Amino acid sequence: MNTTAIRALVRNDIRLYRSDRRAVIVGILIPILIAAFFGYLFRQNESSEESGKVPIAVVDEDGSAVTRAIITQISGDSLLQVTPLAREDAREQVRKGTQQAAAAFPKGFGEQSVGALFTGRDRPKVELFVDPSQAMSSRLVQGLLAQYSMQEISKEAFNGAMGKQNLDRLIDDLDAQPASEQRRDLMEVLQAARRLNDLQASSADSGAGARPALSIPYEVSATSVTASSGTPYNSFAHSFAGMSVQFILFAGIDAGIMLLLLRQRGLWQRIRAAPITRGEFVLSRMISTAMISAFQVAVIYLVAIAVFGVRIQGSVPGFIFVAGAFCLLNAAFGLMLATLGRSAPATRGIAMMVMLLLVMVGGAWVPTFVFPQWMQSVARATPTYWAVNGLDAMSWRGLPFADSLLPAAVLCVSALLCVAVAIWRFRWEE
Numbered sequence: 001m002n003t004t005a006i007r008a009l010v011r012n013d014i015r016l017y018r019s020d021r022r023a024v025i026v027g028i029l030i031p032i033l034i035a036a037f038f039g040y041l042f043r044q045n046e047s048s049e050e051s052g053k054v055p056i057a058v059v060d061e062d063g064s065a066v067t068r069a070i071i072t073q074i075s076g077d078s079l080l081q082v083t084p085l086a087r088e089d090a091r092e093q094v095r096k097g098t099q100q101a102a103a104a105f106p107k108g109f110g111e112q113s114v115g116a117l118f119t120g121r122d123r124p125k126v127e128l129f130v131d132p133s134q135a136m137s138s139r140l141v142q143g144l145l146a147q148y149s150m151q152e153i154s155k156e157a158f159n160g161a162m163g164k165q166n167l168d169r170l171i172d173d174l175d176a177q178p179a180s181e182q183r184r185d186l187m188e189v190l191q192a193a194r195r196l197n198d199l200q201a202s203s204a205d206s207g208a209g210a211r212p213a214l215s216i217p218y219e220v221s222a223t224s225v226t227a228s229s230g231t232p233y234n235s236f237a238h239s240f241a242g243m244s245v246q247f248i249l250f251a252g253i254d255a256g257i258m259l260l261l262l263r264q265r266g267l268w269q270r271i272r273a274a275p276i277t278r279g280e281f282v283l284s285r286m287i288s289t290a291m292i293s294a295f296q297v298a299v300i301y302l303v304a305i306a307v308f309g310v311r312i313q314g315s316v317p318g319f320i321f322v323a324g325a326f327c328l329l330n331a332a333f334g335l336m337l338a339t340l341g342r343s344a345p346a347t348r349g350i351a352m353m354v355m356l357l358l359v360m361v362g363g364a365w366v367p368t369f370v371f372p373q374w375m376q377s378v379a380r381a382t383p384t385y386w387a388v389n390g391l392d393a394m395s396w397r398g399l400p401f402a403d404s405l406l407p408a409a410v411l412c413v414s415a416l417l418c419v420a421v422a423i424w425r426f427r428w429e430e
Helices: 003-019 022-042 065-075 087-096 109-118 133-157 161-175 183-207 235-264 268-273 278-308 316-340 344-359 371-380 384-393 401-425
Strands: 054-058 081-085 101-105 127-130
Touching: 003 022, 003 278, 022 235, 022 278, 054 065, 054 087, 054 133, 054 268, 065 081, 065 109, 065 133, 087 101, 087 127, 101 133, 109 133, 127 133, 127 161, 235 278, 235 316, 235 344, 278 316, 316 344, 316 384, 316 401, 344 371, 344 384, 384 401
Parallel strands: 054 081, 054 101
Antiparallel strands: 101 127
């Protein structure tokens, strides 16, 4: 093997890369800025006033104690930004996109809902206006609405004055119905509920304080699972992983385009006249592109660590392993582009489209859990998915070296496939 020629070609490629300082700065600065933007956008800090909330409107046409209590509970939720509005105003703001959803409680909602809790009849209808482009937000609102409504309706049914009136009326209605086993069972439930209601009222009147009331039988305690207990999630870690993958792929595209330009500018004959074989030339291109990619990864993550507090919470060798495997894939990807393309402009356009699809579907821009199920399956077939998840695993997830093996293996196999295509399509004689 002509190692002298390989070293000379590697030095030449790196010299060409360094000669365009604007490209060097852009290749490092842009991913840092975009990663900072997305990290700030998805930063989860519930104690911060800047935390993202879903803007919704509520319409209270009933004005009962039940609806007032439900709206109070919804307004106190950290995920929602609630604005009371009239029905038409709420509908119009949802149409314009100012509010992502609006819930309208009709007149008589409180009384009808308390009665329907036991009978299932004459259930009031809450009208929900939703922005169709915000399907996830509308489902979130429906879930929270169900939680708080059930909580307040149950409380009123067993403890409130409205609940006592409804229980008395329901018991009178049952007395007028023919005897049956279902009637007997329901009567026992209603009479027990009325005794509990009376007990609550007598305890309050005697000053003994309220006795324990019926409520939802569990509480939710949300815990963010990160590298270790007490280690907060750093959203910048994921955004830097995604942006590193995206802009390192840019370097691979540039390497492939440069090879095509050598052919177009008539420099190919001079390279062929040099004492180097086709395999040595291909190897030198892969080494130089991989080294440039590794340089980009190192600088980007040094900035992420120094400025944005990103930490390699897992295995440092595992992080290097995954990053190195992706750099090799990037070098092979660029080489494959050069062998498949006919002209530099056409190849650049196609390569950019393919690259954007890979980074979008692979979760480089947003986490893949927000994707539909079918798209999540497609994402797992992309090497960018494994690159992003491998870097995440070794950084904020804090996983051990063993968890770097599968992502690195997928990246290396993908690199071998790209190399195989490149060797098959490489035109040395032209």
